[in-house]
Amino acid sequence: MSAGAADRLVGLVAALRAHGVRIGTGETVDAAGAAAVLGFADRALLREGLAATLLHTHDQRRLFDTVFDLYFPHGVGAPRQDPGDRDGLRDRLARALADDDRALLARLAVEAVDGYGGYGSSPGTDGWSSYQALERLRPQTLLARVRDDVRARGGGDGFAGRLLEDEIRRRIETFRALVATEARRRVAERRGRDEIARRAVAPTADRVDFLYAGQDRLAELRRTVQPLARKLATRLAARRRRAARGTIDLRRTLRGSLSTGGVPMRPVLRRRRPARPELVLLCDVSGSVAGFSDFTMLLVQALHDQFSKVRAFAFVNRVDEVTGLLRHGGADPRGLGSLIRAEASVTGYHGSSDYGVALGEFAQRYGAAVGPRTTVFVLGDARTNMSDPNLPAVREIVGRARRAYWLNPEPRALWGTGDSAAPEYAGLVAMHECRNARQLGALIGRLLPV
Numbered sequence: 164m165s166a167g168a169a170d171r172l173v174g175l176v177a178a179l180r181a182h183g184v185r186i187g188t189g190e191t192v193d194a195a196g197a198a199a200v201l202g203f204a205d206r207a208l209l210r211e212g213l214a215a216t217l218l219h220t221h222d223q224r225r226l227f228d229t230v231f232d233l234y235f236p237h238g239v240g241a242p243r244q245d246p247g248d249r250d251g252l253r254d255r256l257a258r259a260l261a262d263d264d265r266a267l268l269a270r271l272a273v274e275a276v277d278g279y280g281g282y283g284s285s286p287g288t289d290g291w292s293s294y295q296a297l298e299r300l301r302p303q304t305l306l307a308r309v310r311d312d313v314r315a316r317g318g319g320d321g322f323a324g325r326l327l328e329d330e331i332r333r334r335i336e337t338f339r340a341l342v343a344t345e346a347r348r349r350v351a352e353r354r355g356r357d358e359i360a361r362r363a364v365a366p367t368a369d370r371v372d373f374l375y376a377g378q379d380r381l382a383e384l385r386r387t388v389q390p391l392a393r394k395l396a397t398r399l400a401a402r403r404r405r406a407a408r409g410t411i412d413l414r415r416t417l418r419g420s421l422s423t424g425g426v427p428m429r430p431v432l433r434r435r436r437p438a439r440p441e442l443v444l445l446c447d448v449s450g451s452v453a454g455f456s457d458f459t460m461l462l463v464q465a466l467h468d469q470f471s472k473v474r475a476f477a478f479v480n481r482v483d484e485v486t487g488l489l490r491h492g493g494a495d496p497r498g499l500g501s502l503i504r505a506e507a508s509v510t511g512y513h514g515s516s517d518y519g520v521a522l523g524e525f526a527q528r529y530g531a532a533v534g535p536r537t538t539v540f541v542l543g544d545a546r547t548n549m550s551d552p553n554l555p556a557v558r559e560i561v562g563r564a565r566r567a568y569w570l571n572p573e574p575r576a577l578w579g580t581g582d583s584a585a586p587e588y589a590g591l592v593a594m595h596e597c598r599n600a601r602q603l604g605a606l607i608g609r610l611l612p613v
Contacts, residue, residue, distance in 0.1 A: 172198060175234040176217065182230075182366055183601065184223055190216060206235065222387060226367050229344075236348040249299065252278065257305050260334045261312040268334075272341035275300050280346050293339075293346035302335050309334075369600040373455035373572045374544075381454050384600055385461065391604050392465030398608050399469050440565070441536050442611075444475040445482075445525060447543030448503055449516045455572040456542045457500045459603060463540075464489050469611070474532050480517035482525045483507040516546060518584065519553030526556045533563040538611070541569040541592065545578070545585040552584040557591050568610050570597040 176191050197212040214227055252274060259267040280296035309331050368383040369391075376384065415431040444463060446456035460475055467473050477485045485507050489499070503509065533539060539560060545552075561567045571578065571585060575596045578585035585594060595610075597603050 168198065168203065169195070171234045172213075175213070175230060178230045178234070179217065179223075179227065182226055183370055184217070184226070184367070185219065186217055203235075209235065220390075222368055222383065229347075232344045233348060236344075249279075253300065253302075253305065256300070256302060256338070257308050257312065260302075260305060260309045260331065260338070261316070263334055265337075268338050269341055272338060272345050275342055276345045276349065280342070280349075291346040291349040293343040296342055296346065297339055302338055306331055306335070369604075371600075372598045373458065373600075374451045374598070376454060381458075384454075384458055387600060388458070388461045388465055391600065392462055395462075395604060395608050395611075396466055396469055399466070399611060440470055440538055440611075441472040441534070442470045442474070443532055443537055443539045443564075444473075445522070445539065445541045445543075446475065446477050446485075447479070447516060447518075448477045448500065448509060449479040452516075452542075452544050452572060453500050455597070458600065459540075459542050459570070460485075460489055461499065462603070462607065466607075466611075471536075476525060476529060476532075477503050477507055477509050478521035478525070479509045480515065480520050481509055482521045482529070483509055484529065515548045516543070517550045518543065518545065518547045518588075519551040519556070522560065523553045523556040526559045530559070530563065533560055535563075535565055537564045539564045539567040541567070541588075542572075543569075544571055544573045544583070545569070545588050545594075546582050547584045549582050552587050554587060554591060557588060561592050566610075567592045568606075569594040570603070570606065571595065572598055574598065 172191075172195060176186050176194070180186055194213050194216040197216050198209060201209050201212045203209060210228070210231055213231065214224065218224060218227055252271065255267075256271050258264075259271060275296045276291055276293070278296075279299040280291045280293060282292055282295060306328065310327055313327065313331070368380055368387060371380045371384070410432065412431045416427050416429075419429055419431055420427040442463065444460060446460060447453075448456050456477070463473060463475070474484065474486050475489050476482050485503050488502050488506060569588060569592045571594055573583070573585070573596075577583065578589070578594075588594060595606055597606055
């Protein structure tokens with residue numbers, strides 16, 4: 164392997180590590196060995212070989228493909244190609260979409276960026292924009308034309324009308340992704356691959372902030388609920404087994420050591436009576452916080468075997484129990500939020516969050532749900548819309564519970580800004596920043612009782 168190729172592989176590994184992918188020295192050596200065997204002539208084969216040696220889970224593949232395209236692109240420093248006139252390029256694109264010609268689509272993506280993606284006044288352009296290229300080319304407007312072309316050739320006989328349109332949309336999205344990859348590669352040539360890999364590559368789903376995740380990333384997150392739940396259940400079971408052994412009873416151990424000259428040869432342990440704790444979730448389901456609450460409720464529902472009882476309550480400015488809806492929505496996680504908002508009474512005379520009213524109503528109507536074996540989790544950003552935070556209600560809930568925690572999806576730096584009552588609530592209940600699924604998994608594994 165040449166020094167340049169080795170540098171690219173090392174850069175690829177470093178970029179993946181920076182985005183949270185655990186890659187050890189042994190895996191890096193395996194990747195280098197795979198690259199040496201596979202060579203660099205077949206880029207698709209090289210991609211699969213490096214992915215097989217470096218990745219651990221399927222959800223890391225999206226990140227890997229993006230970073231791979233930066234460090235092992237189709238071509239580096241290739242001369243600009245003349246795409247000709249816009250209508251001619253659109254004609255060739257329509258034919259490539261109709262034929263599903265992946266190789267031609269990749270070449271047309273290069274031409275599109277060459278002809279319409281550059282901006283700036285310098286001869287080599289000041290930058291490249293996939294958005295600009297796609298806006299000028301507008302491939303989404305070719306749907307009807309490509310559909311008619313496919314049917315005219317008899318290539319759509321196996322597709323119903325809607326299925327054919329969905330297939331053509333998928334091909335158009337493939338082309339849009341190729342244009343974005345090419346523009347990103349050219350920016351990386353100018354500004355440096357490492358910098359672009361750090362700033363312009365979307366993180367894995369478990370590192371995306373709940374508050375800023377789009378619908379596609381939230382859907383990707385929901386697919387990670389069951390694997391994360393299995394991992395956490397294993398950890399909780401191991402902690403419970405260790406805790407069941409008990410801690411050392413110092414008095415009885417020292418008393419027993421008298422027969423061995425004061426040497427504690429046989430430590431005596433305090434026996435614990437194993438008891439599964441109860442869990443209560445209080446979830447703000449308003450606005451952008453809803454994605455965080457939905458994901459957390461699904462995760463806890465998947466862990467229900469670890470607890471003697473799990474009860475979930477949702478609120479906006481009123482509170483209602485949604486434990487039954489959670490079980491019903493477990494089979495369809497995408498519809499959980501809409502199910503709660505449709506069937507639970509979580510809003511009153513307005514649609515904005517009112518933590519004070521909701522927490523007060525919970526303490527009054529559902530206070531019996533919290534007892535000496537209960538751990539309470541409050542999920543929300545603590546933004547009260549300038550209303551009374553009702554600290555006495557929080558104090559009452561915390562006083563009844565065995566443990567109470569508040570998981571806040573906002574960055575800690577924003578606590579107390581604007582209408583945030585986070586500092587006031589944090590004075591009564593332990594508040595933790597919980598911005599993404601990785602943080603949530605770590606907190607759940609650490610905070611859940613045994």
